[in-house]
Structures are given as C-alpha cells and as structure tokens.
Amino acid sequence: MSDTQAFDVIIVGSGAAGGMAAHELAAAGLRVLMLEAGRDYDPGTETPMFNTQEAAPLRAAVTSDKKLGFYDATVGGGWAIPDEPYVRPDGTQADGTLPDSDRSFGWWRPRMLGGRTNHWGRVALRFGPYDFKPKTRDGLGFDWPIEYDDLAPWYDKAERLIGVTGLPHGIENAPDSPPGVQLPPPPPRAHEAVLTRAFEHLGMKVAAIRAAVLTRPLNGRAACLYATPCTSGCSSRSNFQSTTVLIPPARATGNLTVVCNAMVSRVDVDATGRATGVTYNDRETGSELSVTGRVVVLAAGTCSSVRILLNSRSDVFPNGIGNSRGLVGKYLMDSVEFSRSSQIPMLEKLPVLNDDGMFTPHIYVPWWLLQEQAEGQLGFPRGYHIEPRGGRRMPTTGVGGLVDSGSATYGDDLRAEVRRKFGTSITLIGEGEMIPNEDSFCELHATAKDKWGIPVLQFHWKWGDSEVQQAMHMQETFNKVFTLLGGAPDNSEFKMSPGGGAIHEVGGARMGTSPQDSVLDSYNRCWDVKNLFVMDGAAFASSPDKNPTLTILALAARSSARILELMKGGGL
Amino acid sequence: MDQHNAAGVGTAPPGYGTDPNLVTPHTPWPRTLSERERALIGVLADIILPGTGEYPAPSGMGITDFFDEWVSAPYGTQQGHRAVITAGLAMVDAEAQRQFGAGFVELDPSRQRAIVDQIASTTAADRKFFIRFRSLVLVGYFTSDIGFKAIGYVGNVPLLGFPGVTPEAQRIIDDELRKLGL
Numbered sequence: 001m002s003d004t005q006a007f008d009v010i011i012v013g014s015g016a017a018g019g020m021a022a023h024e025l026a027a028a029g030l031r032v033l034m035l036e037a038g039r040d041y042d043p044g045t046e047t048p049m050f051n052t053q054e055a056a057p058l059r060a061a062v063t064s065d066k067k068l069g070f071y072d073a074t075v076g077g078g079w080a081i082p083d084e085p086y087v088r089p090d091g092t093q094a095d096g097t098l099p100d101s102d103r104s105f106g107w108w109r110p111r112m113l114g115g116r117t118n119h120w121g122r123v124a125l126r127f128g129p130y131d132f133k134p135k136t137r138d139g140l141g142f143d144w145p146i147e148y149d150d151l152a153p154w155y156d157k158a159e160r161l162i163g164v165t166g167l168p169h170g171i172e173n174a175p176d177s178p179p180g181v182q183l184p185p186p187p188p189r190a191h192e193a194v195l196t197r198a199f200e201h202l203g204m205k206v207a208a209i210r211a212a213v214l215t216r217p218l219n220g221r222a223a224c225l226y227a228t229p230c231t232s233g234c235s236s237r238s239n240f241q242s243t244t245v246l247i248p249p250a251r252a253t254g255n256l257t258v259v260c261n262a263m264v265s266r267v268d269v270d271a272t273g274r275a276t277g278v279t280y281n282d283r284e285t286g287s288e289l290s291v292t293g294r295v296v297v298l299a300a301g302t303c304s305s306v307r308i309l310l311n312s313r314s315d316v317f318p319n320g321i322g323n324s325r326g327l328v329g330k331y332l333m334d335s336v337e338f339s340r341s342s343q344i345p346m347l348e349k350l351p352v353l354n355d356d357g358m359f360t361p362h363i364y365v366p367w368w369l370l371q372e373q374a375e376g377q378l379g380f381p382r383g384y385h386i387e388p389r390g391g392r393r394m395p396t397t398g399v400g401g402l403v404d405s406g407s408a409t410y411g412d413d414l415r416a417e418v419r420r421k422f423g424t425s426i427t428l429i430g431e432g433e434m435i436p437n438e439d440s441f442c443e444l445h446a447t448a449k450d451k452w453g454i455p456v457l458q459f460h461w462k463w464g465d466s467e468v469q470q471a472m473h474m475q476e477t478f479n480k481v482f483t484l485l486g487g488a489p490d491n492s493e494f495k496m497s498p499g500g501g502a503i504h505e506v507g508g509a510r511m512g513t514s515p516q517d518s519v520l521d522s523y524n525r526c527w528d529v530k531n532l533f534v535m536d537g538a539a540f541a542s543s544p545d546k547n548p549t550l551t552i553l554a555l556a557a558r559s560s561a562r563i564l565e566l567m568k569g570g571g572l
Numbered sequence: 573m574d575q576h577n578a579a580g581v582g583t584a585p586p587g588y589g590t591d592p593n594l595v596t597p598h599t600p601w602p603r604t605l606s607e608r609e610r611a612l613i614g615v616l617a618d619i620i621l622p623g624t625g626e627y628p629a630p631s632g633m634g635i636t637d638f639f640d641e642w643v644s645a646p647y648g649t650q651q652g653h654r655a656v657i658t659a660g661l662a663m664v665d666a667e668a669q670r671q672f673g674a675g676f677v678e679l680d681p682s683r684q685r686a687i688v689d690q691i692a693s694t695t696a697a698d699r700k701f702f703i704r705f706r707s708l709v710l711v712g713y714f715t716s717d718i719g720f721k722a723i724g725y726v727g728n729v730p731l732l733g734f735p736g737v738t739p740e741a742q743r744i745i746d747d748e749l750r751k752l753g754l
Contacts (some may be wrong), residue, residue: 039591048594050728053715057588057599059638060715063647065587070597076590187736194745197754225730232594346748350741356727357734392725399714399723400707408692410620410706415722418710422723486752 007033007257009563010278010293012264012308015115016549017535017556018299019242019250020158024560026255030567033291034247035262035280037300038076038111041118043243047073047235050228053396061397064096069396073118073233076111083451084109084263087458093448102496105459107303108503111283113260114243115301116503117549119231122239122360123387124164124212125546126155128173130370134435134542138381140466141435142331144541145513145522148175154554156181162240162553163218165358167208173383174207174366183215185362186226189355191347191390191426192363198484199386202477204368211360212240212550221245229394230359239359240549262289265454266312267296267532273316275532278308281452288452295531295563295572299556302537303332303442306508307457309519309534310444320444322509322519322526322534329442329508332459333543336384336432337502338471340478342487347390347424355391355423363388367545380469384432384545386478392423428481430474433545436507437464440499461499471496506537506548524559531572535559587646603640605658608675610636612661615677617709619688627722630713638712653704660701664691 008030011018018034026032048071053059060070067078080086080094087093088104098106110116129148134141152175159181166182176182185208188196196206213230214223221237221244230239237244250256261283268276268290277292298305309328310320322328367383402421403409409417439462444455472494479489499505512518515527524539526532535556537548566572586600605613614631617639623629643654664687668676672683679687691702713719720728737745 046595048597050730051595051597052717052720052728054717056594056597057592058642058645058647058650059711061649063587063645063649065590065592065647070588070592071594073594078590186734190737190741190745193737193742194749197749201754226734227728227730346752349744349748351738351744352724352726353738353741354727354729354731354735362734392727394728395714395720395723395725397711397715400710403706403710405703405707406694408689408694410688410692411622412624414621414706414710415624418714419723422714422725484752484754 007031007291007293008567009033009295009297010035010291011297011299012278013115013299013301013304013536014113014247014258015117015242015299015301015536016552018297019114019117019246020553020556021297021299021535021560022250022256023246024557025563026250026253028564030255032250032256033293034256034258035264035278036113036258036260037263037283037304038113038115038260040258040260041075041112041114041243043073043114043118043233043237043241044235047233049235053394059397067096068119068231071229071232073231074110074112077109079106079108081109081111084456085448085450086456087445087448089458089460098501099498101498102463103461105461105499107459107500107505109301109304113258114241114247117240117242118233120549121547122212122230123364123547124159124162124210124240124550125385126175126177126210127151127544127546127551128175130173131542131544131546134382140381142510142512142541145511145518150522151551151554151558154558155550157557158550158553161219162212162245163214163221164210164212164550165208165215166210169205169207171205171207171366172370182210183218185209185211186215186358188362189357189391190350190353191344191355192361192388194344194347194485195388195426195481196363198481199365201484202480204365206363207366209361209364211358213358213360214238215358224358226358227356263452264300264308265452266308267298267321267529269312269314269316269321269529271316273529275529281454286452295533295567298532298534298538299536302505302508303457305534305536305538306442307444309509311455317528321532322528324528325516327510327517327519331436331507331510332440332442332499332505333434333436333507333540334499335502335504335543335545335547336434336463336467336470337429337497337504338432338474339427339429340475340482340490340492341425341427342482342490343421343425344482344485344487345424346486348420353392355393361387361389378473380466380473382433382435382466382470382545384430384470384474387429387431388426389429390423390426395422426482426487428478430471430478431502431545431547432467432470432474434467434543435464436542437462442508459499463496468496504543504548506540506543509534509538510541511539512541523562524555525562533559533563599641601644601646603637604644605640609658609661610640611677612665613639615684616664616688616705619684620706620709621713628718630709633713633716633718635709635712639708642708642712653708656700656704657708660705663701
C-alpha cells in the first residue's frame with residue numbers, strides 16, 4: 001500500500017458497521033479504503049456447510065483454540081488473541097477463557113474479514129420508540145439524540161438489503177416493519193408450539209422471530225435450506241454476513257480497496273484538529289504505515305474503536321480524540337444474558353421430526369410487562385426478551401449430559417434413555433437491557449502494550465442492582481414455564497455473567513445532543529473532529545434488550561448518507 | 573514425533589490452532605493409546621452401550637479410534653480425561669486379574685459384567701472412571717453419523733421449506749398440553 005495514495009473515505013473495520021459504510025459509500029462513487037485487522041475470509045469456500053461432528057477433530061468440541069466449537073466462524077480469535085492482550089478488572093491479562101466472575105469482563109474478537117458478522121446469532125430486532133428515550137421514561141441512563149422515527153427508514157433500508165423475517169404483531173415497543181419489508185417466518189418447531197401455549201398462559205405475547213435469514217431468495221441470494229448452523233457461516237449467502245451481503249457488491253463497484261492484516265493504532269490529525277487519515281501496523285510484516293483520506297470512519301467494533309480514539313493522542317487532543325471531557329470508554333454496556341434449562345417429559349411423546357429450521361429460534365417473546373413496570377410493580381426498570389432453544393438439533397459433545405452422572409445405568413437401558421431424552425430439553429435465554437453505570441468502562445492501561453507497542457485496554461465492570469433484579473425475574477419466569485410444562489425447575493446457582501459474555505458490548509463513545517455530554521453527534525460524527533465518524537456499537541447511548549447488530553447496520557447506513565450529504569454540500 | 577510430546581507433555585501443544593481448515597478438517601496429533609488399552613476400550617464400550625439389530629455396537633463404528641483421538645489431544649480437558657481413562661482401564665484390568673485371574677478382555681461375558689456392575693455401582697468408592705467412560709462412549713457414538721440415526725436426529729439435509737409440526741405431532745401436543753391443563 002502506497003502511503004501517498006489518497007482516499008475519500010478510510011473505513012476501519014469490516015463488520016456490520018464497516019461493511020454497511022463501504023456498501024453505501026462505494027456505491028455512491030467515493031474511493032473507499034477498508035482496513036481489516038484480520039485476514040481475508042471467503043465464506044464461499046471456507047464455510048463447512050453440512051459438515052458433521054464426525055468430520056471434525058474431537059467431534060467439533062469446544063477447545064482452547066476454538067472456544068465456541070470447531071466449526072464456529074471465528075478466525076484467529078476468541079476471548080484472547082496472542083500479541084493483542086487486554087487487562088481484566090482484577091489486573092490480570094486475558095488468558096483465553098471467559099472469566100467466571102460478575103465483576104470481570106471478556107472481550108470476544110475475531111481476526112477475519114467481516115468480523116463478528118460471520119458467526120453472530122442472526123436475531124435482528126428493531127429498537128422500539130421507548131428504547132431511544134429511556135431517561136425520559138424512568139430517569140435513568142441517557143436518551144439518544146434521535147427518535148425511533150429518525151431511524152425507522154434506515155431499519156427499512158437495512159432490512160430490505162439483508163433480509164429479515166417477521167410478522168406484523170403490533171406489540172408495544174417491538175416495531176413491525178412496513179408491508180413488503182419483512183420476510184415470512186418459518187412455522188414454529190414442535191417445542192416452540194408447546195412453549196407458545198405456556199407463554200400465552202402466563203400472559204406473554206409470542207412473536208415470530210425477526211432473524212437475518214432469507215426465507216425467500218433476495219437480491220440474488222438463495223433462500224435458507226433449513227440446515228447447517230448460521231454460526232459457522234453460510235456459503236449459500238442465506239443469512240446476513242458482511243462478507244456475503246455487503247462487501248462483495250461494494251467491491252463490484254470498483255471503488256473499494258480492502259486491505260487485510262491492517263491493525264489500526266490511531267487516527268492522525270493535523271494542527272487544526274482535522275483527521276488526515278490513520279496509522280496502522282501490518283500484522284504480517286510488522287511495519288507501520290499511514291494512509292490519508294478526507295473522511296475517517298471507525299467501525300472496528302465497540303472497544304476497538306474506543307481504543308483507537310484513546311490512542312489518538314496529539315498536541316491538539318492530548319487525551320485522545322473525542323475525550324476532552326473524559327467520556328471515551330465510559331458507560332460500556334452488554335446485554336443481561338441469563339439462561340435456564342429443563343427436560344420436559346411431554347416432549348418424549350413426540351415423533352421424530354427434523355427440528356433444524358433456520359438455526360435461530362422461530363419464535364421469541366418480546367418484553368411483556370411494560371404496564372406492570374410503569375406501575376412500579378417490578379423491582380427493575382427495563383425489560384428483556386426471551387429466546388427459546390430446544391428440539392432435535394444435531395447432537396454435540398454435550399450429548400453425554402443426557403444421562404444423570406449419578407446413575408449406574410448401562411447396557412440396553414442406557415441406549416433407551418438417550419433415545420428417549422434426546423431433543424426434550426428446553427433452554428430459555430433472556431436478553432435484557434443494562435443501564436449504563438459509572439463502574440463499567442474501559443481505559444488505556446498505564447503500562448501494558450500489544451506486540452506493536454500500542455497501549456491496550458483495561459476493563460472495569462459492575463452490574464447494577466437493576467440488572468441483577470432483572471436476571472432474578474428471568475430465573476423465576478423461566479422456572480414457571482418449565483413447571484407449567486411438567487418439567488423440573490432449574491435451580492442451579494444464581495449468578496450473573498461477566499461483562500462482555502453476551503458479546504453485545506456497546507457504548508464508550510456515545511452519541512448525544514451536545515459536545516458537553518457526548519462524544520458523537522446524532523449522525524455518529526465526532527464532535528471534536530468533524531471528518532471522523534464512529535459507526536459501530538460504541539455510539540450507543542443505551543443498550544436495549546434488542547440484540548445490537550440490526551441497529552448498528554441502520555445507524556451506519558444513516559451516518560453514511562450524512563457523509564454523502566455533507567460532502568456534496570462541501571461540509572467535509 | 574515423541575508420543576509424550578504429542579500428548580502435550582513438556583513442549584508446546586500441537587493443537588489445530590485458531591485458524592484450522594473447517595471444510596476439510598485435519599486432526600494434527602497422533603493417537604497414543606497402547607493396543608492393550610484400545611482392545612479394552614472396545615470390549616468395555618460394547619458392554620456399556622450394546623449394539624442392536626439396527627445399529628452397530630460401539631466397537632463396530634469406530635469408538636476405539638474416537639477414544640484414542642480424544643485422550644491424545646493436547647488440550648487441558650482431554651488431558652484431564654486421559655488421566656482418568658488410562659488409570660481406570662488399568663484398574664479394570666487389575667480387578668479382573670485379582671478376582672478372576674485373567675485380563676478383562678479375556679474374561680467371559682458374565683465375569684466382565686460383574687466387573688462393570690462393580691465400577692458402575694452408585695455406592696462404589698470411586699465412580700470417576702465409569703462416569704467419564706460412559707460419557708465418552710455416548711459422545712463418541714451419538715455424535716457420529718450412524719449415531720445420529722440411532723438417537724433420532726434426522727436433520728442436516730437441505731429442505732426447500734421448513735415443514736413445521738406435522739398433524740400427528742400436533743395431535744400429541746394438544747393431548748399432552750390438555751393433560752397439563754394448558
């Protein structure tokens with residue numbers, strides 16, 4: 001890469017935000033450079049479609065090399081990356097495991113084109129009107145500088161592009177898409193039909209899942225084959241991955257240059273505080289290179305973008321870019337992810353069915369207690385949704401757990417018990433909103449550095465009482481469902497996950513209405529550096545229960561349109 | 573390659589790394605169990621999970637190779653299992669010698685079952701080996717392609733549409749839910 005070549009826009013990162021920015025800006029004719037920290041990755045040739053466990057080492061079990069299993073579409077990453085350490089709240093360096101402490105933090109990073117969009121869960125929920133104004137509603141956290149109506153057209157655009165299932169349910173604060181935008185959902189699996197009855201008995205409204213999976217061909221991509229897990233990626237391009245949906249058309253314009261193994265360390269600024277480009281280390285050669293561009297977009301993933309901002313220290317910005325008020329890295333959030341499982345005897349009566357479906361649940365339960373919450377009947381102010389898992393899915397190395405270790409069963413009885421119990425357990429997963437707090441943040445560690453000498457992050461984490469109360473409510477609710485269906489309550493020890501465990505970390509460079517109380521304006525533009533945009537989850541002012549990816553896509557599309565508008569008007 | 577090193581003792585573990593080929597997987601570590609241990613695993617696994625007219629016994633579908641690959645892996649979990657399994661196999665053979673004067677593999681089926689009853693008993697002093705061995709038999713068997721059929725997994729096939737619940741299944745669901753008052 002020549003350091004004299006100038007680009008209109010430099011995008012750091014290639015996941016949901018970076019992919020969307022590249023897609024929009026390259027299509028508009030701008031010369032775009034995308035810098036990805038990991039290697040090139042081609043889902044067309046690298047996805048293990050229909051591979052079975054038998055073909056994999058250790059039957060695809062989780063190992064320290066592949067912490068989410070052999071076939072998980074994460075390249076060169078996990079809870080730790082050699083040469084790229086981070087420091088946990090207790091001062092220790094990450095060792096590749098998710099720490100077993102609710103005061104600790106785990107940071108999942110891949111090193112591949114497309115980032116975490118290659119393996120994400122594909123649940124694609126819109127934030128609702130209340131989600132943008134949480135402080136106005138209950139006095140806690142921060143409002144966004146935009147409303148649902150500001151983002152709605154961009155949700156439409158993102159959904160039309162990537163394909164998202166759903167039905168118009170009219171559920172409060174769980175917005176439907178306009179007619180023609182949503183794809184038809186597949187029918188429920190058997191255990192989902194069973195659960196629906198129990199949920200409704202408890203007063204919950206059950207909705208068709210909103211998943212970024214095609215149930216019809218769309219934009220030249222094939223419909224789902226209802227087999228082979230999304231988390232391994234998809235060579236038929238039937239789900240959303242940046243590497244199948246956004247980057248190929250952006251490349252096809254001829255306007256996008258992608259450089260992999262480019263580990264960006266800082267945004268460069270001139271004496272007036274304007275961004276001139278970025279500096280990165282080539283991960284293969286180790287050499288430090290700088291590139292210049294008129295606009296810089298940070299889309300490296302929440303904490304990576306925060307780290308770049310903090311490391312962008314100069315005479316103009318001695319504390320890093322956007323950090324004159326010490327806000328960068330503050331108010332880091334995750335989802336309150338909590339699950340419980342139970343074996344449901346009535347499911348043993350069902351005939352053998354193919355429950356693979358489209359990998360995600362086919363149903364979910366949007367937050368159903370808004371009214372009770374408003375009346376102060378609950379001990380926590382924010383909601384959660386429920387994603388059920390179960391059915392006869394491809395057996396994993398967890399199959400040994402079907403038989404109680406306390407039993408002496410072997411022989412023909414053992415075979416019969418496994419056959420009887422297979423596919424009869426249900427796991428209910430809650431995804432809840434976390435309120436930002438002063439104790440959950442990241443900052444540059446005073447001395448620790450990565451392989452290239454760049455300061456690394458130290459994390460700090462503490463769940464608030466609201467989150468703990470909410471998780472306890474999940475436990476109680478899930479056990480009610482199990483009991484209704486004749487299963488035993490799951491009374492495993494109550495404990496909160498570490499921060500980052502849901503891999504939904506957002507915040508750290510939030511958008512707001514003024515430079516006094518935020519890092520970015522309402523279009524993801526940095527208040528301090530007018531030609532710098534932060535488009536990933538770092539921009540989030542709150543972390544609603546809805547999984548973040550769809551909102552990142554919508555915000556990035558909206559912010560990209562703003563860049564085009566400002567460029568045309570001479571504002572950049 | 574030295575077998576002890578291959579099993580992760582002493583030198584850097586030769587795992588498959590963080591960027592293995594997922595489409596055509598390769599297991600880089602060699603199998604390290606002795607012929608005696610492998611023979612014992614096959615016989616014991618067939619007692620734990622006998623075959624049926626329809627489905628093979630574990631020894632007929634590759635359970636021994638599965639165990640050998642598993643306990644030879646350089647990862648911490650598997651190394652922990654290796655210690656339990658190799659010690660347990662030696663213990664089973666020693667018990668066979670002590671009680672019946674021959675190795676476990678050489679015993680007649682009723683004597684083999686007597687030993688298995690002892691190690692499986694819920695009042696046995698140490699059940700670690702039985703629990704781990706049984707669990708690995710289940711993993712090795714039911715995560716295999718033949719095991720999928722045996723357990724009742726019929727997915728991993730391309731479908732034009734997802735069929736949902738069949739009328740037969742729906743009737744059962746309705747009946748069962750009615751019994752639960754739902």
